[in-house]
Amino acid sequence: MTDIPHKRFGFDTVFDSQGGMREPPPRPKRAFTPEEVEAARAEGHAQGERSAIARAEQHAANALADIARAVQEAFSTLTAVAHEHRSGSAILALAAGRKIADAALERFPEAPASAALVALAREVEAQPRITVRVSQDLVERTQAALEETAHAIGFPGQIVVRADPHMPPAAFTFDWGEGRASFDPDEATRRVSEALEAAIAAEGLHAEPLLPASES
Structure with missing residues (x-):
């Protein structure tokens, strides 16, 4: 009896739920050409730049929002201070006018x-x-x-x-x-x-x- 060498079973055969065979998924590539390496490097660099720009834009937007809130609060405070100043000035002017009028009426x-x-x-x-x-x-x-x-x-x-x-x-x-x-x-x-x-x-x-x- 002639011995026939057995072929090792490869685990690249995939069966579906019905028992049929499916195409095995492609194996990851282990070797790359210099052109592919350069293209991958360029793509990674571009993605990094886009990510950095996006983060910078987000930081700038947040900073502008903080500035807008601070300016709004400052103007609210200034408006209140200005109103208080107007009120105080008007009351002071009235008091001064009353003193002058009293002095004038006392004399004339x-x-x-x-x-x-x-x-x-x-x-x-x-x-x-x-x-x-x-x-x-x-x-x-x-x-x-x-x-x-x-x-x-x-x-x-x-x-x-x-x-x-x-x-x-x-x-x-x-x-x-x-x-x-x-x-x-x-x-x-x-x-x-x-x-x-x-x-x-x-x-x-x-x-x-x-x-x-x-x-x-």
């Missing part, structure tokens, strides 16, 4: 009545008489000032100044039968303060921008 308490007569000239020009009430210590001073003013504006009627014990300094009332006008410095100060507070509250943080819009 008859001045508001004279100014009122000038403002009311058209209203009272045909009236035969105007009755004015002021504080007790200002009757004579106001009478003289109003007569001088009436002469200057050509008012032909009579002006009678009477004392009112309830009138604060520099306050007055005009009564000419068909109309009436009054002034109280304390009440005027209160109204101005309320108007300023209302304006500040209405403005809030929506005043003019801190930086003007750039012109295109």
